[in-house]
Amino acid sequence: MKSLPSDEIHVWLMRRPLTLDPAMLALVTTDEQKRAEGMISQHRQCEWIAGRALLRQCLGYYMHMDGLALAFDKTASGKPFLRHPDSPAFSLSHGPGWIACAVAQADNIGIDIDSEVRRNRTDDIAARYFHPAEQDELAKAMNREERQCVFFRQWTLKEAYIKALGETINSVRLHEIAFEPTPDATLLPLFPLPTGRWQFLHWRFDGNHHLALACQRPECDTGRTENAPCRFWLWDTETQSRHELTDEWPCTL
Numbered sequence: 344m345k346s347l348p349s350d351e352i353h354v355w356l357m358r359r360p361l362t363l364d365p366a367m368l369a370l371v372t373t374d375e376q377k378r379a380e381g382m383i384s385q386h387r388q389c390e391w392i393a394g395r396a397l398l399r400q401c402l403g404y405y406m407h408m409d410g411l412a413l414a415f416d417k418t419a420s421g422k423p424f425l426r427h428p429d430s431p432a433f434s435l436s437h438g439p440g441w442i443a444c445a446v447a448q449a450d451n452i453g454i455d456i457d458s459e460v461r462r463n464r465t466d467d468i469a470a471r472y473f474h475p476a477e478q479d480e481l482a483k484a485m486n487r488e489e490r491q492c493v494f495f496r497q498w499t500l501k502e503a504y505i506k507a508l509g510e511t512i513n514s515v516r517l518h519e520i521a522f523e524p525t526p527d528a529t530l531l532p533l534f535p536l537p538t539g540r541w542q543f544l545h546w547r548f549d550g551n552h553h554l555a556l557a558c559q560r561p562e563c564d565t566g567r568t569e570n571a572p573c574r575f576w577l578w579d580t581e582t583q584s585r586h587e588l589t590d591e592w593p594c595t596l
Contacts, residue, residue, distance in 0.1 A: 354445045544556040544570070
Protein backbone atom coordinates (compact mmCIF):
# COMPACT_ATOMS: atom_id res chain seq x y z
CA MET A 344 0.00 0.00 0.00
CA LYS A 345 2.59 2.50 -1.22
CA SER A 346 0.21 5.47 -1.25
CA LEU A 347 -0.56 5.11 2.47
CA PRO A 348 2.63 5.31 4.58
CA SER A 349 2.58 3.20 7.71
CA ASP A 350 3.20 6.21 9.95
CA GLU A 351 0.49 8.54 8.61
CA ILE A 352 -3.24 9.11 9.02
CA HIS A 353 -5.08 10.35 5.94
CA VAL A 354 -8.42 12.16 6.05
CA TRP A 355 -10.59 12.84 3.00
CA LEU A 356 -13.18 15.59 3.34
CA MET A 357 -16.19 16.36 1.17
CA ARG A 358 -18.72 19.15 1.46
CA ARG A 359 -22.07 17.58 2.21
CA PRO A 360 -24.24 17.92 -0.92
CA LEU A 361 -27.76 19.32 -0.64
CA THR A 362 -29.21 17.17 -3.42
CA LEU A 363 -28.51 13.79 -4.95
CA ASP A 364 -26.12 14.11 -7.86
CA PRO A 365 -26.12 11.48 -10.67
CA ALA A 366 -22.33 11.54 -10.43
CA MET A 367 -22.55 10.24 -6.87
CA LEU A 368 -25.03 7.51 -7.76
CA ALA A 369 -22.55 6.18 -10.30
CA LEU A 370 -20.00 5.70 -7.50
CA VAL A 371 -22.11 3.38 -5.32
CA THR A 372 -23.45 -0.12 -5.92
CA THR A 373 -26.98 -1.03 -7.00
CA ASP A 374 -27.63 -2.53 -3.56
CA GLU A 375 -26.56 0.72 -1.91
CA GLN A 376 -28.83 2.70 -4.19
CA LYS A 377 -31.75 0.41 -3.27
CA ARG A 378 -31.00 0.81 0.43
CA ALA A 379 -31.06 4.60 0.05
CA GLU A 380 -34.38 4.43 -1.80
CA GLY A 381 -35.89 2.81 1.29
CA MET A 382 -35.04 5.82 3.44
CA ILE A 383 -38.01 8.11 4.01
CA SER A 384 -36.00 11.34 4.22
CA GLN A 385 -34.43 12.63 0.99
CA HIS A 386 -31.96 14.49 3.19
CA ARG A 387 -30.85 11.18 4.71
CA GLN A 388 -30.73 9.51 1.27
CA CYS A 389 -28.40 12.20 -0.02
CA GLU A 390 -26.19 12.05 3.07
CA TRP A 391 -25.90 8.26 2.97
CA ILE A 392 -25.15 8.01 -0.76
CA ALA A 393 -22.56 10.78 -0.53
CA GLY A 394 -20.85 9.02 2.38
CA ARG A 395 -20.72 5.69 0.54
CA ALA A 396 -19.38 7.41 -2.57
CA LEU A 397 -16.61 9.10 -0.58
CA LEU A 398 -15.80 5.87 1.27
CA ARG A 399 -15.52 3.80 -1.92
CA GLN A 400 -13.43 6.41 -3.74
CA CYS A 401 -11.11 6.88 -0.78
CA LEU A 402 -10.53 3.19 -0.06
CA GLY A 403 -10.37 2.30 -3.75
CA TYR A 404 -7.52 4.78 -4.12
CA TYR A 405 -5.43 3.10 -1.42
CA MET A 406 -6.36 -0.45 -2.40
CA HIS A 407 -5.60 0.30 -6.08
CA MET A 408 -9.04 -0.99 -7.00
CA ASP A 409 -12.24 0.25 -8.55
CA GLY A 410 -14.25 1.54 -5.59
CA LEU A 411 -17.33 -0.35 -6.81
CA ALA A 412 -15.41 -3.64 -6.54
CA LEU A 413 -14.71 -3.25 -2.82
CA ALA A 414 -16.46 -5.79 -0.58
CA PHE A 415 -17.44 -4.83 2.97
CA ASP A 416 -18.40 -6.86 6.00
CA LYS A 417 -19.17 -6.12 9.65
CA THR A 418 -17.90 -7.36 12.99
CA ALA A 419 -20.31 -8.82 15.54
CA SER A 420 -20.67 -5.33 17.04
CA GLY A 421 -21.45 -3.81 13.65
CA LYS A 422 -18.11 -2.19 12.82
CA PRO A 423 -17.49 -2.28 9.03
CA PHE A 424 -14.28 -3.63 7.52
CA LEU A 425 -12.96 -4.54 4.07
CA ARG A 426 -12.90 -8.20 3.00
CA HIS A 427 -9.59 -7.82 1.20
CA PRO A 428 -6.04 -8.79 2.25
CA ASP A 429 -3.89 -6.03 3.74
CA SER A 430 -6.80 -3.63 4.05
CA PRO A 431 -6.32 -0.38 6.01
CA ALA A 432 -8.38 0.62 9.01
CA PHE A 433 -11.00 3.22 8.14
CA SER A 434 -13.83 5.25 9.62
CA LEU A 435 -16.57 7.44 8.14
CA SER A 436 -18.47 10.34 9.71
CA HIS A 437 -21.30 12.63 8.56
CA GLY A 438 -21.61 16.16 9.91
CA PRO A 439 -24.11 18.94 9.18
CA GLY A 440 -21.86 20.49 6.52
CA TRP A 441 -19.13 17.94 5.87
CA ILE A 442 -18.48 14.21 5.39
CA ALA A 443 -15.10 12.79 6.39
CA CYS A 444 -13.28 9.48 5.89
CA ALA A 445 -10.13 8.57 7.84
CA VAL A 446 -7.69 5.84 6.74
CA ALA A 447 -4.56 4.43 8.36
CA GLN A 448 -2.43 1.31 8.50
CA ALA A 449 -3.46 0.69 12.08
CA ASP A 450 -5.39 -1.73 14.25
CA ASN A 451 -8.32 0.64 14.63
CA ILE A 452 -9.30 4.18 13.72
CA GLY A 453 -12.30 6.35 14.52
CA ILE A 454 -13.34 9.75 13.19
CA ASP A 455 -16.18 12.04 14.17
CA ILE A 456 -17.27 15.34 12.65
CA ASP A 457 -19.94 17.62 14.08
CA SER A 458 -20.92 21.26 14.31
CA GLU A 459 -21.85 23.82 16.92
CA VAL A 460 -24.91 24.77 14.86
CA ARG A 461 -26.73 21.62 15.96
CA ARG A 462 -29.70 22.40 18.19
CA ASN A 463 -28.85 19.75 20.74
CA ARG A 464 -29.70 20.19 24.42
CA THR A 465 -26.00 20.24 25.21
CA ASP A 466 -26.39 21.10 28.90
CA ASP A 467 -28.69 18.13 29.49
CA ILE A 468 -26.36 15.82 27.55
CA ALA A 469 -23.33 17.01 29.50
CA ALA A 470 -25.08 16.59 32.85
CA ARG A 471 -25.93 12.99 32.04
CA TYR A 472 -22.99 11.74 29.97
CA PHE A 473 -19.93 13.86 30.74
CA HIS A 474 -17.00 13.16 33.05
CA PRO A 475 -16.65 15.50 36.09
CA ALA A 476 -13.52 17.03 34.53
CA GLU A 477 -15.47 17.78 31.34
CA GLN A 478 -18.30 19.35 33.32
CA ASP A 479 -15.78 21.51 35.18
CA GLU A 480 -14.29 22.72 31.89
CA LEU A 481 -17.76 23.55 30.56
CA ALA A 482 -18.57 25.47 33.74
CA LYS A 483 -15.51 27.69 33.18
CA ALA A 484 -16.66 28.76 29.70
CA MET A 485 -17.20 32.53 29.56
CA ASN A 486 -20.27 32.49 27.29
CA ARG A 487 -22.55 30.24 25.25
CA GLU A 488 -20.30 30.32 22.17
CA GLU A 489 -17.28 29.16 24.16
CA ARG A 490 -19.41 26.54 25.89
CA GLN A 491 -20.59 25.15 22.54
CA CYS A 492 -17.00 25.00 21.33
CA VAL A 493 -15.86 23.09 24.43
CA PHE A 494 -18.86 20.74 24.31
CA PHE A 495 -18.34 19.67 20.70
CA ARG A 496 -14.61 19.16 21.18
CA GLN A 497 -15.38 16.86 24.08
CA TRP A 498 -18.24 15.10 22.27
CA THR A 499 -16.40 14.44 18.99
CA LEU A 500 -13.42 13.00 20.86
CA LYS A 501 -15.72 10.60 22.71
CA GLU A 502 -17.39 9.56 19.45
CA ALA A 503 -14.08 9.05 17.64
CA TYR A 504 -12.77 6.81 20.43
CA ILE A 505 -16.01 4.79 20.55
CA LYS A 506 -15.90 4.29 16.77
CA ALA A 507 -12.28 3.14 16.97
CA LEU A 508 -13.34 0.51 19.50
CA GLY A 509 -16.18 -0.60 17.22
CA GLU A 510 -18.75 0.21 19.89
CA THR A 511 -21.78 2.53 20.02
CA ILE A 512 -22.71 5.28 22.46
CA ASN A 513 -25.26 2.91 23.97
CA SER A 514 -22.69 0.21 24.70
CA VAL A 515 -20.12 2.23 26.68
CA ARG A 516 -20.06 4.30 29.85
CA LEU A 517 -19.82 7.73 28.25
CA HIS A 518 -19.26 9.58 31.52
CA GLU A 519 -16.01 7.66 32.06
CA ILE A 520 -14.50 8.72 28.70
CA ALA A 521 -12.80 12.11 28.85
CA PHE A 522 -9.74 13.93 27.53
CA GLU A 523 -7.77 16.74 29.11
CA PRO A 524 -6.11 19.31 26.81
CA THR A 525 -2.47 19.95 27.70
CA PRO A 526 -0.32 23.07 27.11
CA ASP A 527 1.39 21.41 24.12
CA ALA A 528 -2.03 20.80 22.45
CA THR A 529 -1.99 17.03 23.03
CA LEU A 530 -5.01 15.31 24.55
CA LEU A 531 -4.54 13.29 27.72
CA PRO A 532 -7.07 10.43 28.24
CA LEU A 533 -8.50 10.43 31.78
CA PHE A 534 -9.34 6.72 31.64
CA PRO A 535 -7.45 3.42 31.08
CA LEU A 536 -6.85 2.57 27.42
CA PRO A 537 -6.85 -0.85 25.74
CA THR A 538 -3.46 -2.26 24.76
CA GLY A 539 -1.73 -0.46 21.92
CA ARG A 540 -0.33 2.95 21.04
CA TRP A 541 -3.17 5.45 20.93
CA GLN A 542 -3.29 8.86 19.30
CA PHE A 543 -6.05 11.45 19.77
CA LEU A 544 -6.39 14.58 17.66
CA HIS A 545 -8.89 17.41 17.32
CA TRP A 546 -9.42 20.38 14.99
CA ARG A 547 -12.00 23.16 14.73
CA PHE A 548 -12.57 24.43 11.18
CA ASP A 549 -15.01 26.15 8.85
CA GLY A 550 -16.13 28.46 11.62
CA ASN A 551 -18.05 25.95 13.73
CA HIS A 552 -17.17 22.37 12.74
CA HIS A 553 -15.19 19.97 14.91
CA LEU A 554 -13.23 16.94 13.72
CA ALA A 555 -11.73 14.38 16.10
CA LEU A 556 -9.59 11.31 15.46
CA ALA A 557 -8.68 8.28 17.57
CA CYS A 558 -6.12 5.83 16.22
CA GLN A 559 -4.82 2.60 17.77
CA ARG A 560 -1.62 0.98 16.53
CA PRO A 561 0.22 -2.14 17.77
CA GLU A 562 2.15 -1.61 20.98
CA CYS A 563 5.60 -1.87 19.38
CA ASP A 564 5.10 -1.86 15.62
CA THR A 565 7.80 0.72 14.86
CA GLY A 566 9.44 1.48 18.17
CA ARG A 567 8.38 5.11 17.75
CA THR A 568 6.36 6.94 20.37
CA GLU A 569 5.54 10.27 18.71
CA ASN A 570 2.19 10.94 17.11
CA ALA A 571 1.73 9.91 13.50
CA PRO A 572 1.35 12.87 11.12
CA CYS A 573 -2.11 13.55 9.74
CA ARG A 574 -2.74 14.73 6.16
CA PHE A 575 -5.97 16.07 4.68
CA TRP A 576 -7.52 16.00 1.20
CA LEU A 577 -10.58 17.75 -0.19
CA TRP A 578 -12.51 15.50 -2.59
CA ASP A 579 -14.71 16.84 -5.38
CA THR A 580 -17.57 14.58 -6.45
CA GLU A 581 -18.20 16.09 -9.87
CA THR A 582 -14.59 15.92 -11.05
CA GLN A 583 -13.75 12.85 -8.92
CA SER A 584 -10.50 14.54 -7.98
CA ARG A 585 -8.80 15.47 -4.75
CA HIS A 586 -6.30 18.06 -3.66
CA GLU A 587 -4.27 18.13 -0.51
CA LEU A 588 -4.99 20.74 2.14
CA THR A 589 -1.64 21.97 3.38
CA ASP A 590 -0.96 25.46 4.71
CA GLU A 591 -4.60 26.49 4.45
CA TRP A 592 -5.89 23.70 6.70
CA PRO A 593 -7.92 24.18 8.80
CA CYS A 594 -8.46 27.92 8.41
CA THR A 595 -9.93 28.57 4.97
CA LEU A 596 -12.47 25.78 4.46
